[in-house]
Amino acid sequence: MARKTRIAVLPVGYYDGLDRQLSNNGAVLIGGKRFPIIGNICMNMTLIKVSFGQPIKTGDLVTIIGKSGKEQISADDIAHRLKTINYEVVTRLNSTIPRLII
Template sequence: RRVAVLSAGYADGLPRTLSNRGKVLVGGKKAGIIGTVCMNLTVCDITGHKDVSPGDPAVFLGSQGEECITGDDIAKQAGTISYEIFCAIGPKNLRTYIK
């Protein structure tokens, strides 16, 4: 198995309930979260992701390539509503505003 360690966790607003069930975008493809979402890191399975290298960006909410993860997607996986997901996003997270 090939894994990626991502520098984001529940301190950044990622629900711990996504442990072993959530998804993240890496290399334009969905990768499953494995293990427990920690305070400042999350591990995901990138087995089969051929063009992924250390330092490549990962997307927890938004789009990358042809794939997209919405607030509703995360809320469904976490067993909550999208408003709770959006309100939990901390100030240190990169935001891109689109008009």
């Protein structure tokens, strides 16, 4: 029996520097909560599995590296998943991705 799944589409993909090895292996932060990446990361989009009870809407801020509420994803966290170093993670990020430096 098929289960309903709510999916958010993030307009960021491997063109932007999001490593394809994070397909079904990574996560993002939305509204202070962690949500898994599902499926393959595409050239210009990534699918995120979000819960039905979470009030997520178009235009919400998505954090790939950083802090949202009490949750955090660091470049070190991503590097550990990819079996590499944090410098490789951050230098791959395309300059088109908006950055908020605090």
